[in-house]
Amino acid sequence: MKNLVILGAGTAGTMMANHMIKKLPKKEWKITIVDQYKTHYYQPGFLFLPFDIYTTKQVKKNGKKFIPKGAEYIQKKIELIQPETNTVILEDKDKLEYDILIVATGSKTAPDEIEGMNGPMWYKNIFDFYTYEGAKALRDKLREWEGGKLVVHITEMPIKCPVAPLEFAFLADSYFKHKGMRDKVDITFVTPLGGAFTKPTATKTLHYLLEEKNIKEVTDFNIERVDYENNKIIDYADKEVEYDLLVTVPTNMGDALIERSGMGDDLNFIPTNKGSLQTLDHENIFAIGDATNIPASKAGSVAHFEAEILTDNILRFIKGEELKEEFDGHANCFIETGNGKALLIDFNYTHEPVEGTFPFPGVGPLRLLKESRANHMGKMAFRWVYWNMLIKGVHIPFVSATMSEKGKKFQEVN
Template identity: 85%
Template sequence: MKNLVILGAGTSGTMMANHLIKKLPKSEWKITIIDQYKTHYYQPGFLFLPFDIYTTKQVKKNGKKFIPKGVRYIQEKIELIVPEKNKVILEEVGELTYDILIVATGTKIAPEEIDGMKSPKWYKNIFDFYTYEGAKALRDKLRDWEGGKLVVHISEMPIKCPVAPLEFAFLADSYFKNKGIREKVDITFVTPLDGAFTKPKATKALHYLLEEKNIKEVTDFNIERVDFENNKIIDYADTEVEYDLLVTVPTNMGDALLERSGMGDDLNFVPTNKATLQTKDYENIFAIGDATDLPASKAGSVAHFEAEILTDNIMRHINGEPLKEEFDGHANCFIETGGGKALLIDFNYTHEPVEGTFPFPGVGPLQLLKESRTNHMGKMAFRWIYWNMLIKGIHIPFVSATMSTKGKQLEEVNT
């Protein structure tokens, strides 16, 4: 009996367990998935929690219910990966050997990486919304906040869901308008990038929306420290931005397990072949989702597309066949813009997000790079799709793992 072990039961790991249980012969392969946490979070919902759009119950469930029958589930902390010995060491259970390993350990915020960020003011007037705890604490803060200088800030790239900070700024504008205090709130969006987003075409559209909503923009801001005593963030060029309420996206890092195991880069992400999803250092270890160092968005849609391609490549690896260099960095992201509207962007490694229709060429019903209520409805419907299809490994109809060029006015990314 051979062993396939999946590290992490988040979005990527759970999808892979559901895909592979249908593919691997049960008489030949045993699948094990390991995660120290009991709760599975719908992480896109963290964006909506601070604004009372979603409740806490809508963004979390017991993770075990999504692990398919026939897969061994171990709720345990992973101490070490020993790739030279094809072995995983757990905190209490002991050792597991594997023939194939899938690393799906995700990414975590690391506010301690920025001097002064995780200070006595953490969760008092400095918040994240990339964790359940942070989003919930921020919700409680916003319910009673009466206005002032709100700064929405990105520490450094890469981050999970690169559009989420922008969405937060747009939703904050809408939220304070609905509360009748928008004129009392000064919103500033602060980014280390030279524009609102990582892709120039999308940046142009998003910059227009920032201007339209009277959200100030500070670019090329590489944070050095948070002066929590004087309510300022300061970058290496000594530029200062004052805040009354700081909503920050701290440094995102891969799991510390990868550092302990000597398998990660400087940010603990796994060096991974961007087309096959096989790790660069070990033939029988694959990586997926936020755990990788791929130059693709760290987003749920990307993990979904990767999972379909990785499943095929694992089967090819088992059968001794060459791996397909098929993953193209495909990302498909709704951008909530407030007021019951959203944008949709669709792009990959080589193509910018541009105008067009999705998923049907010339028909839609979703419009690319244009605000619409239909896109907003698609964003809100995604929670149901996530819990009932995506993490169960069910293919989403009419949406291909690689980017379709039909119905899109394409421009290539300069590389």
């Protein structure tokens, strides 16, 4: 009996367990998935929790119910990966041997990386919304907040779902308008990038929306510290931005397990072949989702596309066949713009987001890079898709793992 071990039962790990249980002969392979946490979170829902659009019950479920029958589920902390002996060490010193290892340990916020961020004002007037605890605490704060300077801030890239901070700013604009207090709130979007987003084409559209909604934009801001006593964030060039309420996206890092195991880069992300998803240092170890260092968006839809390609590559690896470098960085993302509308962007490693229709060329029904209520409904429907299809490894009809070029006018990424 051979062993396939999956580390992490978040979005990517759970998907891979569901994919592989259908593909590997049960008499030949044992599939084990390990995660220390009982709860599985719908992380895209954290964006909506602060604005009372979603409830806490809508963004979390018992993770065990999504683990496929036939796979062994171990709920323990992972202490160490030992690639030289094909062994994983668990918290109680139990050992798991593997023939193939899939690392899906995700990424985590690290507010301690910035001086003063995770200090005495954390969850008082400084919040994140990339964690369940942070989003819930921010919800409680916004319910009672009477206005002032709201700063939405990104510490550094890469982060999970690069558009989420912009979405937060747009939703905040809508939220305060509906509360009849938008004139009491000054919103500023602060980013280390040279523009609103990582892709120049989308940046033009998103910058226009910031202007339209009277949201100030501060670019090229590389934060050095948070002066929580004087309510200011300060960058390395001594540029300052004042706030009354700071909503920040802290540094995102791979799991500390990766650092302990000596397998990651400076941010604990695993060096991974961006096309095959095989790790660069160990041929029988594969990485997926937020755990990798590949230059693709860290988002659930991307992990979904990766999972389909990685499943095929693991089967090729087992047969001794050459792996295919098929993953093209495909990302498909709704961007909530407030007031019941959203944008939809579709891009990959080599193509910028473009105008067009999705998923059917010339038909749609969704339009790319255009605000619409249909796109907003697509964003809202994604929660059902997530719980009922995506993490169960079910193929989403008419949406290919690689980016379709049909009916689109592309601009190459330099």
